[in-house]
Amino acid sequence: MNYKSILAGVLLALGLGTAVSAADVKVGFVYVGPIGDGGWTYEHDKGRLAVEKHFGDRVETIYQESVPEGADSERVMTTMAMQGADLIFTTSFGYMDPTINVAKKFPNVRFEHATGYKRSDNVSTYSARFYEGRAIQGHIAGKMTKTNKIGYIASFPIPEVIRGINSAYIHAKKVNPDVEFNIIWAYTWFDPAKEADAAKALIDQGADVVLQHTDSTAPQAAAKEAGNVITFGQASDMGEYAPMPRVSSIIDDWGPYYVARTQAVLDGSWKSVETWDGIGPGMVGIGEISDAVPAEVKAEALAMRDAIANGTYHPFTGPLKKQDGSDWLAAGETSDDGTLLGMNFYVEGITAEVPQ
């Protein structure tokens, strides 16, 4: 084969490469874990599939799994943008700065960053009010614990995670003044072996409720192994562990949002926005409360869910004090979103310290 025919082949390949994408819009997704994690990434991928189903041939989706937070994610986003993606969803907190950086280089590509707070002309942010679900978990946990020790597997000390701890604690404490929170920071979103080890450590230390803010179902498996421990599905229903240990769950439903934003790109009406929806609009779902929960506790939990959904109850309602004893919210006062979005303190009663 001579030089000219190789060149011709390359040109042909390039030509074909550009000709294949017949879809009107190409949407990219960057995932922090594998799509089969059974939790966070699994739900985002369900959202992606919802987009494919809704638009059919008009939209093409691409995704990349297990992308480390940090510099590596910039490379992945850049590759997606160069492959012709029109809209890119970056689905983990640690992609915040990389998203902003890459967005600067590709002003015609729209980016959507999950759970972050930095926006620009072509970067939107979106998140769900997971803390609303945490309030319900806290209530059930406080009512059901016998050892009064609740274990919490946290991932990274970012506002979203701290908010969840506070929300669960406030509502557990409200129904059970003796309750105590043992918090483990795993410093990972996805590492089943470590998550299982953390769950076991908490159980060994006497916790009979394990809440998790990591992405895999490993803590559920560890709790099941241990026996009399209850857990809650995180990000996804994790229904395969119901009725015990999983007694309920927080389910993230990204599908409608992803469809709406893709539609906006198709219409040309896409604008940089900030979205933070909860149980009411349906972005946060509460998974079925299993029969392991006493009927009256279940009824209270459902009542709380409905009150949060219709706006009559806010999980962060005063009187509340910060951990250092200073006043935060007066009686009846509810927290503004700004404080919640930047939350870097525990509420009064939690004995641990927030890692800085």
Added chain:
Amino acid sequence: MVVFGIDLVLLIPALMISATPVLLAAIGEAIVEKSGVLNLGVEGMMIIGAVIGFIIAVNTQIPIYGFLCAAIAGALLSIIFAVLTQFMMSNQVATGLGLTMVGLGLSALIGKPYEGIKSPTLTKFEIPFLSDIPILGPMFFSHDAIVYLSILVVAVVALIVNKTRWGLVLRAVGENQEAAHALGYKVVRIRFIAIMFGGAMAGLGGAYISLARVPQWTEGMTAGAGWIALALVVFASWKPWRVLIGAYLFGGITVLQLNLQAIGVAIPVEILSMSPYLVTIVVLVGISLFGHHTAPGSLARPFHASQ
């Protein structure tokens, strides 16, 4: 026995369970590297072992079959690496990385129907008499068979490498492949066997994660354990007993720091979280300061009899 609010009777078994996957994978890789081959596919072979072990254990309801098949699957996958690097002279680093990617992808594919299923658990094997000793019994003598097996493997490997003719030949091939070849040893054949042993051990280690440590199948569940094993081999200066020390230190401190967090000890979480890595490296490097320890002379160098 409670020390600083931590019950050692619970901690020691948890530590041993946590260390076993990495220990198995690392002792296998140590032999591979001793023979002069660098196989970066440990993570891939582990996850294949994890998924195959899980599938077989679920279908037969006999965990030991799962472990057996996981070892075979790991070895089979390593044969791809062995054929490519030993016969077709491909680059070992690139081939090993490729093996990891193949393993991760393939396991995700074949493991799909097994997500969210519970596996049969491994029964604890109580050593007669010894397990009846108060405190020490439940701490050291009532584990599952694989924990004992992993320690036994280290002992046997140490014995073979240091005290037998086989070990001498293996080291000769790894230290100076041309000289070993000139002496009439079958360099490629010996390396082939070493690579398969490494694959089998990695597979076994992976299955221990999915059948004992977690126990369930989740895509990508080894989450870097293979890379920890690779690092351990280097920090342990390719010595079997040091691999064991390293694995137990790493696994032990990981579990210990999680327990310390759980009881809310007043040490910053950042320091606790980095402690497994820090302590393991410091201790193993500290040990290596005494004596002469370098990598096998022919590590990662391709060999062909015609050269």
